[in-house]
Each structure stands twice: as C-alpha cells, then as structure tokens.
Amino acid sequence: MRLVGTLNEESQARRFADYLLTREIPAEVRPTSGAFGVWVHQEDQVRAGLEELQAYQLAPEDARYNAPARVVAALRTKPAENLSKSKLPAARSAVRDWLDNALPNHSLITVLLIGACLLVALITSVGTNSRRLEPFFFAPMQYELIKTDLGNGTAEVRLVPGTAGLEPIKHGQIWRLFTPMFIHYGWPHLIFNMLALYWFGGMIESQKGSWVLLGLVLVAAPLSFFCQYLWDIENPGPDGISLPGGMSGVIYALFGYVWMTGEYEPGSGLQLTSNTVIWMLLWLVLCFTGSFGPIANAAHFSGLVFGMLVGLAPYLIGSRNASGTDSG
Numbered sequence: 001m002r003l004v005g006t007l008n009e010e011s012q013a014r015r016f017a018d019y020l021l022t023r024e025i026p027a028e029v030r031p032t033s034g035a036f037g038v039w040v041h042q043e044d045q046v047r048a049g050l051e052e053l054q055a056y057q058l059a060p061e062d063a064r065y066n067a068p069a070r071v072v073a074a075l076r077t078k079p080a081e082n083l084s085k086s087k088l089p090a091a092r093s094a095v096r097d098w099l100d101n102a103l104p105n106h107s108l109i110t111v112l113l114i115g116a117c118l119l120v121a122l123i124t125s126v127g128t129n130s131r132r133l134e135p136f137f138f139a140p141m142q143y144e145l146i147k148t149d150l151g152n153g154t155a156e157v158r159l160v161p162g163t164a165g166l167e168p169i170k171h172g173q174i175w176r177l178f179t180p181m182f183i184h185y186g187w188p189h190l191i192f193n194m195l196a197l198y199w200f201g202g203m204i205e206s207q208k209g210s211w212v213l214l215g216l217v218l219v220a221a222p223l224s225f226f227c228q229y230l231w232d233i234e235n236p237g238p239d240g241i242s243l244p245g246g247m248s249g250v251i252y253a254l255f256g257y258v259w260m261t262g263e264y265e266p267g268s269g270l271q272l273t274s275n276t277v278i279w280m281l282l283w284l285v286l287c288f289t290g291s292f293g294p295i296a297n298a299a300h301f302s303g304l305v306f307g308m309l310v311g312l313a314p315y316l317i318g319s320r321n322a323s324g325t326d327s328g
Contacts, residue, residue, distance in 0.1 A: 001028075001039040001040065001041055002039065002040055002043055002046045002203075002206075002207075002269055003032070003037050003038070003039050003262075003266075003269060003270075003271035004027075004038050004039070004040055004046060004049035004050050004052075004053055004267075004269060005037070005038055005049075005050065005053045005266055005267045006032060006035040006036060006037045006038070006266045006271075007035060007036055007038065008035050008036070009036070010029065010031075010036045012036075012060060013029045013036035013037070013038055014029050014036075015065055015066075016038055016052075016053065016056050016065065017029050017038050019052070019056070019064070019065045020038070020040070020049060020052060023048075023052065025040055025042075025045045025048060025049055025052070026040065026041040026042070027039060027040045027041070027049065028041075030273075032271065032273065032274070035266075037271060038053070043206055046206070046207070046269050050267060050269065053267070054267075107201070107202045107205050107206065108205075108210055109201070109205055109210045109213045109214050109217070110197065110198065110201035110202045110205050110213065113197060113201065113217065113247075114194050114197060114198065116182050117181075117182050117184060117190065117193070117194060117197075117247060118190075118194075119182075120136065120179075120182040120183060120184075121184055121190050124136070124183065126184060126185070126186055126187055126190060127183060127184055127185035127186060127189070127245065128185075133183060133243075133245075135175075135179070136176075136179040136180060136182060136183050136245065137176065137179075137180060137183075137243050137245070138169075138176050138177070138179075138180045138225040138226075138228075138229060138244070139163045139164060139165050139166060139168075139176075139229055139243075140163070140164050140168060140176075140243075141163060141164070141243060142163065142164040166229070177221065177222035177225070177226075178218070178221050178222060180221070180225050180244060180245045180246075181217075181221045181225075181245070181246065181247050181249070181250055182245075182247075183245025183246060184245065184246055184247075185245065185246070189246060193246055193247040193248060193251060194247075196247075196251045196255075197247055197250075197251055197254075200251060200254035200255055200258055201213055201217075201254055203258060203269075203270060204216070204254060204257065204258060204270065206269075207268060207269040207270055208268075208270070213254075216250075216253055216254060216257060216307065216310065217250050217253075217254075219253075219306070220249060220250045220253035220254075220303050220306055220307065221249065221250050223249075223302060223303070223306055224249025224250065224252075224253070224296075224298075224299035224300075224302050224303040224306070225244065225249065225296075225299060227298045227299060227301075227302035228244050228249070228296045228298040228299040228302075230298070231297075231298035232244075232298075244296035244299060245296075246296065246299075248296065248299065248300055248303070249296065249299035249300055249302065249303035250303060251303070252280070252284070252299075252300045252301075252303035252304040252307065253303035253304065253306050253307035253310075254307060255272075255280050255304065255307060256303070256304045256305070256306065256307025256308035256309075256310075256311060257270075257307040257308070257310050257311040258270045258271075258272060258307075258311070259272055259277060259307075259308065259311065260307070260308045260310075260311025260312045261311040264311070264312065264314075264315055265314075284297075284300055284301070284304065287300060
C-alpha cells in the first residue's frame, strides 16, 4: 500500500477514503504522525489518489464527497482485487499480472540493483570466495613481507595481511567506489538487504522517479564506504584490516530520505509507519553494540545522515515551507 496524504481529522480522512472507494480506488485510514493517513491498496492508483486529495482539500464540503453509507458498505464487501482490476483488459496475460503484483511500478533501477546483488552473490558464493571478492572491495587487501629479528642472529620472514588503502582508486580503479555495495556475506545479509532495497528503493522510484533513486545510490555508496574506511583507519579491528560490503549504507540513506520527505512533505507519497522508523533506528543502535559481529556501522550512520539531509534540503535552504509547498 502507498500513502496518498494525511488529514488532521479522522472523520475527514474516513469521508475521503469512502469517496475514493466509490471511484474504485480501495483505501483505508491509519493514524500517522499526529494525523490520519489515507492509504491506497494499489501503487498504480497513487497518482489518481493524490489528484483526488488535492481536489478534496480545495472543497471538502462539496456534496459529491457525501457517499451514501449503503453504497460504501456494499463496496467494502467487494474484494479489493476486483475493484482494482475491473478496468484492466480481459486479455492481459498471467505473466504480466504476476509482474505487476511482484514488482513496484516504475522500478527499473530497483530491479537492476537487486539483480546485480544476486549476480555478485552467485559469483562470490555469497561472500565466501575471497579471490572473486577482491575486485569488488573499496580498499582491497594486500600482503606485506615483514622481517622480524628474533635475536641470536635469527630472523623470521612472514606475510602480514594489510590494506591497499585508496591507492587502487587513485590509480584508476574507480569502480571500487560503488562495487562494495553489491557484496553480501551470507544469505541472511543478502535477503534482509534485498527486502529493504525492494521496499525503500521501490517507494522512492515509484514516487520520485528513477533519476532521484539513482542519484541517491551513486552518492550514498561511495560516501558511506569512504566514511567506513576513515573509521577503520582510526579504529582498526583485531586483524588490522576491514573489508566491508553490502547495500546497508545505501539502504539507510534511502530510509533517511523517505523518512524526512514523508515528515515534511506529506503529499509526496513517501510515508513510513512509526513501527518502521523505530525498527530501523533500533537495528542501527543494536549493530553498534557489537552483538552481531563486525558491522559497517560508520557506513550505516553516514548513509542515514546523508539521506536525511537530502530529504530536508528543500526546507534547510528555504525553498519550501513546513507544509511541503513552494514558498515562492
């Protein structure tokens, strides 16, 4: 489901939701952020819902919004799928129907990102093949030959793992700025990130467009991994090296963007429930405790801050007011 907007009074929100139902746009009302959100069931009806909401806000007392109770009751007993599919061509293929239900609308970038992560997971045996992982790392591993004087005229020569730092990137391996986000260590890591990417990425792409999503990803990925690199330099682990990977830094950037945009632009169609916000922030804090092993916490945190700042940018620079409209 997608949020089309919020209204201050529950009675007004339910009145509008009932009207949408008469327009064959199944909707329901949920409390959100001190107001009442109207959510539509189908993503392809979000735009129509937004247009209807704008008209409703201009003339909320118009008689056309007084849907008879018996009509609304009859419509609510009708399966939502029938309402949403009633205008679709009868000859539409089963495969097309499945794709419409399985993937968010206008989700090319989201699908490509998920596909790239799955492909890299297969290539690298889900992060277990170190040789195949090497080309994807931000700051790849390198070994140094160390000679240690043991005394009595003897010495020990051994290879010690270290990091190549930023030298590969400085010498033209620019792809390393982006490829770490495709690495995932194990199936739980991959599955959780892909579900989050499907949700946040699909939401942004369907409401704001592919270019907005692509721009967020292309900035958040190198930024989050560079911040993680700087953190690891100052706080090296027991092995002295860090080889972070995963889409989590980007996902937290997308989450931060959706969160702030939804708070300051209620009509954007980007809205999160309070449970989603609490869960994402709680997971961020839990990862900092170290209870789940080595986690790229700096990437998570920097991604979140970046996404929030982008979502707040129109208001920080004064181009929009608190209601999400242009200030002129």
